[in-house]
Amino acid sequence: MATKVEVHGLNLARGKSRLLAEGHGAALSPDGRQVAFIKDDAAWIVPSDGSKQARQLFTTRGTVDELTWSPDSQRLAFVTSRESHAFVGIYQDDATPIVWLAPDAARDQSPVWSPDGRKLAFIRTAGDGGPPKPRLQLQPKPWSIWVADATTGRGSQRWASGEALRDSLLWGSELQWGAQDELLFRSYQDDWQHLYSLPAAGGAVKLLTPGDFMVEHYTLSPDRRYLVYNANTGTQPDDIDRRHLYRVAVDGSQPPQTLTSGTGIETYPALTASGQVLFFSATAQRPPQLAMLADNAIRLLDPQALPPNYPQASQVTPRRVTFKAEDGVTVHAQLFEPPGAGAQRRLPAVVYIHGGPERQMLLGWHYMGYYSNDYAVNQYLASQGYVVLSVNYRLGFGYGHAFNFPANASMLGASEYRDIRAAGRYLQSLPNVDAQRVGVYGGSYGGYLTAMALAHDSALFKVGVDVHGVHDWVTDEYDGRYTRTRYEEPPDAEQSQDVAWRSSPVSAINTWKSPVLFIHGDDDRNVKFSQTVDLVQRLRGTGVQHQTLVLVDETHNIQLHRNALRMNAAVVEFLRRHLEPGAETRRKPTTQGR
Numbered sequence: 001m002a003t004k005v006e007v008h009g010l011n012l013a014r015g016k017s018r019l020l021a022e023g024h025g026a027a028l029s030p031d032g033r034q035v036a037f038i039k040d041d042a043a044w045i046v047p048s049d050g051s052k053q054a055r056q057l058f059t060t061r062g063t064v065d066e067l068t069w070s071p072d073s074q075r076l077a078f079v080t081s082r083e084s085h086a087f088v089g090i091y092q093d094d095a096t097p098i099v100w101l102a103p104d105a106a107r108d109q110s111p112v113w114s115p116d117g118r119k120l121a122f123i124r125t126a127g128d129g130g131p132p133k134p135r136l137q138l139q140p141k142p143w144s145i146w147v148a149d150a151t152t153g154r155g156s157q158r159w160a161s162g163e164a165l166r167d168s169l170l171w172g173s174e175l176q177w178g179a180q181d182e183l184l185f186r187s188y189q190d191d192w193q194h195l196y197s198l199p200a201a202g203g204a205v206k207l208l209t210p211g212d213f214m215v216e217h218y219t220l221s222p223d224r225r226y227l228v229y230n231a232n233t234g235t236q237p238d239d240i241d242r243r244h245l246y247r248v249a250v251d252g253s254q255p256p257q258t259l260t261s262g263t264g265i266e267t268y269p270a271l272t273a274s275g276q277v278l279f280f281s282a283t284a285q286r287p288p289q290l291a292m293l294a295d296n297a298i299r300l301l302d303p304q305a306l307p308p309n310y311p312q313a314s315q316v317t318p319r320r321v322t323f324k325a326e327d328g329v330t331v332h333a334q335l336f337e338p339p340g341a342g343a344q345r346r347l348p349a350v351v352y353i354h355g356g357p358e359r360q361m362l363l364g365w366h367y368m369g370y371y372s373n374d375y376a377v378n379q380y381l382a383s384q385g386y387v388v389l390s391v392n393y394r395l396g397f398g399y400g401h402a403f404n405f406p407a408n409a410s411m412l413g414a415s416e417y418r419d420i421r422a423a424g425r426y427l428q429s430l431p432n433v434d435a436q437r438v439g440v441y442g443g444s445y446g447g448y449l450t451a452m453a454l455a456h457d458s459a460l461f462k463v464g465v466d467v468h469g470v471h472d473w474v475t476d477e478y479d480g481r482y483t484r485t486r487y488e489e490p491p492d493a494e495q496s497q498d499v500a501w502r503s504s505p506v507s508a509i510n511t512w513k514s515p516v517l518f519i520h521g522d523d524d525r526n527v528k529f530s531q532t533v534d535l536v537q538r539l540r541g542t543g544v545q546h547q548t549l550v551l552v553d554e555t556h557n558i559q560l561h562r563n564a565l566r567m568n569a570a571v572v573e574f575l576r577r578h579l580e581p582g583a584e585t586r587r588k589p590t591t592q593g594r
Contacts, residue, residue: 021054084128101148102155135496178250179224267367282365336388346434348579355444360398393419443467451505458513463578515545521554
């Protein structure tokens, strides 16, 4: 049976849910009566009480996304992506033509209505094309904020970023519209991802959240006068690897106010109609649970959600550590140490590498399901006597623009791998770690860096588990920029292709010696399964011990719980077989799938 993604409605008064339709990207109208959603790349609508069947709203070219209701629930703004460009449109009813907002040869996104419903603001970036640019240089991505009339579609630019790299539009830069006609957005213009306020009529921007930290999730209050956000800052030195909640007035009239503090993780803030703050709360020992602020304290809404036998007390508290890569870059990490792990015995150790790569692992349970699962594996490994180092390598956010956008990274030179090598050497330097029993594992981009570690540093990393990783940057089935040709070529076309090849694990097969387990779902839409198929063929005949765990019809995000359990068990068992005492005699020289 095919896996379905469905839209459900929940009656809060009765506590009952109802299947409304098959689809995703649901948007509830402000009056609560209609739910718009996406199905087959088109916009659909269904009554929130399920009294009628869902129907498609309109037909337009391209892929429809970002459904946004007008304040009066009568119109629906949307984005349609059309290969080289994207438009913002407004649908009213079947008798009224769609209003297109200042359409141009550009990519428009993130529409937001003014409080009175008369205007919309949106973000504009350049469309595709233009003369080829050098591939080995990071390119600025200028962007601008536009405001358009919701009736005529006529609009104009109200603000534009600079041309520097740090002004580049970062993913997730949602616009908000304040009560006094302020447009609220995030930008890296001061080297950190902060909130800014801009008069909707145009003018100077105002920094709302100054300091050396990153604003991640934020939401506008019902009266549109303040924002609640989470950020990696606080009163404790290690808060750069946590998340806490803050409040700030949209007009910048007052400094930010601290709402939560301590050693927990507070994420995804939301506000009720009365202004009550809801969010997800986690600790180093407890997974995320729905919570609210009550009398300036965190109150779990369902404290009994965890099963009675959940081993909360036995979980370790990771500690924040930093160390230097060979080129001087400071690397950030969290160290999990088994209880009682003193220098009197040498323990096996594992480097864990997150995916993304634009992620940050924390000093507690992660707020994203994928990484929450990985955090659980790290806790389990620690409970079994392993020292685990979770690495926040360059390319991740949370440590400023230069760390998020480093030079010569990824297919441009894999400079971030230096952080992984430094992590392995850091573990070897610890008095309670056996320097000859260090392994590595990670998923997605973490799988790529795991394969790099095994290909380039088998003497350091004795074993690895590569979960749906990228292995060859220059193959057409993964990224066609190096195999499709145009009459015009970038000035560094040949050099960049060579760099991309040398940044790929497949280019270092001859120095790969350590055993590896590959785990991959063959319906992966993010990293094609062919990346693992190709690398397995290359390893055959090399003498490298390799095994596979193929999850048939599974996607990149591991949708089925039973597959997540199989994956987790396979990761632990493979590391154990090769890192625990007597591992040499237990190794099985098989290349068969599991």
